[in-house]
Amino acid sequence: MNRRRVTVVAAAVGVVAGATGLGLLAMPAGAGPAPVLPDVSAEALVESVLNAKPAAFGGTVDVDNDLGIPAIAGVPQLSDGASNLRIWTDGTGKLRVQLPGGDSERTFVDDGRTAWLWDSADQTVTKLPHGSFERAEPDLGGEPKAAPTDPVTLSRQVVAAIQQYSDVTVDGTARVANRPVYELVLTPKPTEKTVLREVRVAVDSELRVPLRVAVLTNGTDAPAAQVGFSELTVGPQDASLFAFAPPAGAKVTEPEVGEPSAEDKAAAEKVFTEANPQVIGEGWDVVLAARVPRDALAGLAEAQQRGQREGRWSDRGQDADVDVQGLVKQLGKPVSGAWGSGTLITTRVGGVLIADDGRVAAGAVPEQVLVDAIGQVK
Amino acid sequence: MSALVATRAPLGRQLRSELRWILRRPRTVIGLASLCLVPVLAGIGLWFAVDGDGPAGPGLAAIIAGNGLVLPVFTLMLALPLLLPLVGAIWAADGLAGEAQHGTLRGLMISPVGRLRLLGIKAFGVATMTLFAVTLIAFVGAITGVVLFGGEGMLTLSGSTLPIGAALGRIVLTILLVTVQVWGVAAIAMAISACTEHPLVVMAATMAGVIVFAVLGIFSALDWLHPYLITSAWDGLIDVMRDPLPTEALWRGTALAGCYILIGMSLAAMRLATKDN
Incomplete structure (x- = not known):
């Protein structure tokens, strides 16, 4: 009699534990407490971002897109909704980007001499010259495209240009991909007639590279678009990631x-x-x-x-x-x-x-x- | 099994007798034999599709040409949404509801075996048979794939080719991940099985649940619900074919199935403990 009651209670606890587990899994991962970082002025932060050296890293970038742009077949990263892409770089021009899409995947590998683009959906490989990705992708991070002759002067000019139309502030700290970041906020001056409310850039406190960019529009709290690392490992990456050999059955076009x-x-x-x-x-x-x-x-x-x-x-x-x-x-x-x-x-x-x-x-x-x-x- | 030293009751013998009890049913043997046909038929279908121009199909089918070791993964992904839940539900239905229908459950409950242990033995039977069925499909799939398409190693969706050892590792990983998902469904089926005397009700209810979950997963307006649906984890299992292996979705799906197993087995235990004898 007593044993039966114990069983029922234990089973009830099991049901509750299982339901709680489902709830925990459904919840987005908590960001954790905001880290304590030395104060930095907005100008100094922007300048350090502009002068940041490219680092070796690998990670996953989550793309949350609510722009209201019609879907583009085959590239979920550009369509509305959540998607991700995986990126590895050795900081010296070798690059690997994978765009998972449903049950297929596109892989871009730049091994320093040749760039390869693989598409699993039609088993094709496109051979491109080195450096194709930088040209094809829009620069989201706001990093300088060409190496400036005098980085300090140039970054000052950029800061001045930004400040002419925007209020630039550092809005505390946060954690992105488990790394401490400064939240840099660009707000249009009240005289600007844009529909954008603000652009928030999370800048890594150590590397000074943007880890997350969110665009917020008037009238809503949720970002219209947010691109940010959900996972990031800084440091040398496995060299085999930057090598690509076209698979035997694939069509290679150049x-x-x-x-x-x-x-x-x-x-x-x-x-x-x-x-x-x-x-x-x-x-x-x-x-x-x-x-x-x-x-x-x-x-x-x-x-x-x-x-x-x-x-x-x-x-x-x-x-x-x-x-x-x-x-x-x-x-x-x-x-x-x-x-x-x-x-x-x-x-x-x-x-x-x-x-x-x-x-x-x-x-x-x-x-x-x-x-x-x-x-x-x- | 006999290596397990029995302290109070010969557990090994009970487990063995449960497996023998399942395997001796003719429908089990016929069912397993027809499961073997799935990878063979899928392989033959893809073999004809590969002959034409262009990719053989979407997803994994696109990379199957000259890449036979993809076939077991392809077949398991094909069987996971409906066929494997049905298989798990059949065994879960036979386990408790089937016994109740024949009147043999009463005998088991008054025998000097604890009810939790009875449930444990029944669950062990379902779990082992599920793992066996999934492994069988993958094994037949691998043989069929290599015979029909050949290929050394395994071409991943990411365009890299894994050596044979890593390729077999990916197949084993797929077997384990798929099995855990089927266990999740079968645990809920066990809970239903403990509540009824009709095996058909268990199968129908389980399959209806799987189908309803899949339909709910289609509507983007219900996206707040999707993280709770076990079926929503199944699409993400295709990550086993990406290189380097992204583990996040796989862990998540396995944890989700684990929650279903915990809920299902707890409900079954609750019902069995309060069942009149």
């Missing part, structure tokens, strides 16, 4: 990169002159505006497909018979005004206004600023 034909160049130049790209506004309200001839859109899509057929490394997700105008209409809402009529595509971090006559304006600004900008396009 696209001609960096040597466009004269015909391509002329076409690009023609498009560029016609487009007459211009930058309107400054600081956070900067709007990129251009004029795209109506047939150029179709031409662009065609050129991209041709590039794809030749095995160029271009974004996938462009269907063979993509109807650009139709796609634009589908994504945006029709707007019109004194400047004409067109389609407005809004995301949480800004918008793109495409006029029916081919004028385009894009920026991290509200609709009215885009409308003002498109009126200035000649």
Whole structure:
């Protein structure tokens, strides 16, 4: 009798323990208490970031994307939702990046002489010259692209330029990927007309490299986009990670990169002159505006497909018979005004206004600023 | 088993007799034989698909050409969403509800064996048979894969080729991870099995649960619920085919299944302890 009661109690404890375990697993990992770090001024922090030496590290980057950008097939890292990518570097130009996607994976390996891009979905390997990744990827961290001649002066200039339009503050400390970081916050000055509220950059206290970047927009607490390490090991990485041999059954293609034909160049130049790209506004309200001839859109899509057929490394997700105008209409809402009529595509971090006559304006600004900008396009 | 020295009751003999009891059922033998057909059929299907142009299919099927050791992993991933939960549910249903239906559970409960030990022996039978079934599928899959597709080592989704030792290690890891997931389902099935006298109810309820969980996992509006669903961990098991091995999702899935095992076995113990004799 008594033994039965003990069993029932023990079993009830087991059920509760199991349910608690499920709850704990479902909870996001706690960040832990904020570390105590020596005070640093915002200017000094930005300067140290700009002068940081590249270090060897390996880790996992979590991408939380809530931009409201339509999904792009095959690259979940760019679509809405959570995804991750894994990255290793030895700090001297060798690099390995893996983009897991559902049940496939793309791997980019730069072994210092050759870069390889592997796609498991179609078992292809693309051979590229060394350094392709830096050119192809936008620089998120805000690190300098080229080695400046006088790093201190240059970083001061950058800080001054940032401060002209933004308030730069250090908002305490935190932990990212179990490393102590400073939270650097860039807030647009009140006069700026941007839709962005602030950009938070978590800077590693030791390496002075950004470990997490979050973009926050007006009206919400959750970041519109957040890219940050969830796991990071600093130090020399296994050399075998930076070696790649194309697997036996894979198709290896070697696209001609960096040597466009004269015909391509002329076409690009023609498009560029016609487009007459211009930058309107400054600081956070900067709007990129251009004029795209109506047939150029179709031409662009065609050129991209041709590039794809030749095995160029271009974004996938462009269907063979993509109807650009139709796609634009589908994504945006029709707007019109004194400047004409067109389609407005809004995301949480800004918008793109495409006029029916081919004028385009894009920026991290509200609709009215885009409308003002498109009126200035000649 | 006989190496276990019995202190109070010959536990080894009880466990052995439970396994013999399961294996002597003709349906067990027929079931295991048909499980062997799964990797063979999958292999033949992929073999025809590989002959055409382009990849043989999405996911793991894309890298199977010349890479036979992927077949066991592919087959286990194929069988995990429905077939293996069904297998686990059948054995869990036979264990308690089946005995109750034949009236033999009463005899077991009045025998001088503690009820917790009775549950433990039944759970051991289900767990061992599940591990055996999963290993059998992987073994037949590996043989079929090497015969049909050949290949030395194993090409991972990340594009690197693992040597034969590491490749076999990945297959063993897949077997263990998949088995633990099936145990999670089977533990819940045991809890249902302790509550009913009809094995069919156990199977139907378990499979309905698995299907409902899978459907709930589709809706992005319910994403707050997804971390609690055992089925949501199953897609992440494909990480065993990435190199270097990302362990986070695998640990997480295993811990999730562990919670289900704990809940299921506790509920079964609670029901069995309070069952009238």
